[in-house]
Amino acid sequence: MPPADSCGRGYPRPQLARQSWLSLNGRWDFAIDRDAQLRGPAEVAWERSIVVPFSPETPRSGIGDPGFYRVVWYRAFFTPPTLPPGSRLLLHLGAVDHSATVWVNHALCGTHEGGYTPLSIDITPFLREGNVQSVIVRAEDDPADLQKPRGKQDWQLEPHSIWYPRTTGIWQTVWLEVVPATAIASLRWTPNLERWELGLEATISGLLRDDLRLKVRLRCDGVLLADDDYAIIAGEAHRRIALSDPGIDDSRNELLWSPGSPRLIQADLQLCGAFGQVIDDVHSYAALRTITAEGDRVLLNGRPQKLRLVLDQGYWPECGLSAPDDHALRRDVELARAMGFNGVRKHQKIEDPRYLYWADRLGLLVWEEMPSAYRFTPRSVDRVTREWLEVLQRDVSHPCIVAWVPFNESWGVPNLPASTTERHYVRALYHLTRTLDPTRLVIGNDGWESIATDIIGVHDYDSDAERIARRYHTEFTPLKSLQRERPAGRRLVLEDTGTEHPIILSEFGGIALSADLGG
Helix, strand or coil: CCCCCCCCCCCCCCCCECCCEEECCEEEEEEEECCCCCCCHHHCCCCEEEEECCCCCCHHHCCCCCCCCCEEEEEEEECCCCCCCCCEEEEEECCEECEEEEEECCEEEEEEECCCCCEEEECHHHCCCCCCEEEEEEEECCCCCCCCCCCCECCCCCCCCCCECCCCEECCCEEEEEECCEEEEEEEEEEECCCCEEEEEEEEEECCCCCCEEEEEEEECCEEEEEEEEECECCEEEEEEECCCCCCCCHHHHHEEECCEECCEEEEEEEECHHHCEEEEEEEEECECCEEEECCEEEECCEECCCCEEEECCCECCCECCCCCHHHHHHHHHHHHHCCCCEEEECCCCCCHHHHHHHHHHCCEEEEECCCCCCCCHHHHHHHHHHHHHHHHHHCCCCCEEEEECEECCCCCCCCCCCHHHHHHHHHHHHHHHHHCCCCEECCEEECCECCCCCEEEEECCCCHHHHHHHCCCCCCHHHHHHHCCHHHCCCECCCCCCCCCEEEEEECCCCCCCCCCC
């Protein structure tokens, strides 16, 4: 694993790691364009500076402006690393809220929409002679736009009720990476316990050749599990790596990943050419585990698993959506475990991959939830769907993730009980998610008004402790209660879901810990 960067944020993409990378976090030139009047970089007056990757609303950024503005501009100068002949230089932006336009040396080189997913650009054609290069990022984020995935970011000037301050612009690591002309572009790991296999999907980018082969070595605690060699065909390799049966005393069970035993399988992959010449060399990891629902139970690795989850919203007092550093992300995972939880519902936020890395490594189950848009329009459907597909692609190999949550409490589908089109939308994202990842649970609409789901999630904020205890007592009768009870006046199930489901009280009580002991 490459070393942590100078800002203490750790390697940004832990499941596809290379040695040659450079963080661009730190102080950048900055400007606020409140009404989106500036037409290009040449019109920007660079009169301020900001600390990346903290958003300008936060004190940690050095700006601390929580007001309304549509556009912000960033500029940095960098000296690129030495590029071996034929290699490429990639610019990665972990997350820019909400849409980004990027120039390198004043040449437009890339755009991206979606505030929670990454942008990667091959900037090699835009480099110029000399050591110093420039990068400019324009981020547009209309504070009043309710048709985009915004999660818990408030649209009012002052945060109200349950919402938080806005996040505008860059809020995850910006970094450079040197890759060869032909490189490993993506990896996907899929465990299969029935066959004791790890599925591997690898794609290759750049200049494709006929002589490419992929070498894969898997180890756990220093023990070699597999040493395979595959041909690359049409820029891809799709293989199932079998783990050998040691006999009647099946030690493979010790490989299973769980919160109590988060065993990770380390993977070293080399892309080779003729005569075994190593072209690209990356490190990854995977895990063996399954998550299923059978009847009213959730099974982890085929055994009933009680879920003790905490609702984790991922905001920090001084730096908003961005954690202060990598240690803080690790500490968040450690604290959840120390308080007796075995998982988190990561609420209305797609978290930094470093958080998922620590959850993988330390053993914490994660429900990953899509930040909501707050209007139901063709544009919001398009935006949520496109960004959700990018989320699945980015995070599908993390063993800690055991459930996907496309919707929360009918946010973005406010007329779900009466609207056929909104119901189609929820069903569509549920089935699309199950199609792209059949190995995990999908909670179609967590909280109430379930129509397509693997788990019925209930949000009940009844302030009467005795009443809520009676409602979910040990003789709880699911069908009767689901039809009768209406937390917040909302029906829990809109229609017959077809089979028995696990029922989880995933938000309740409104319980708080107050430092004001005097009451």
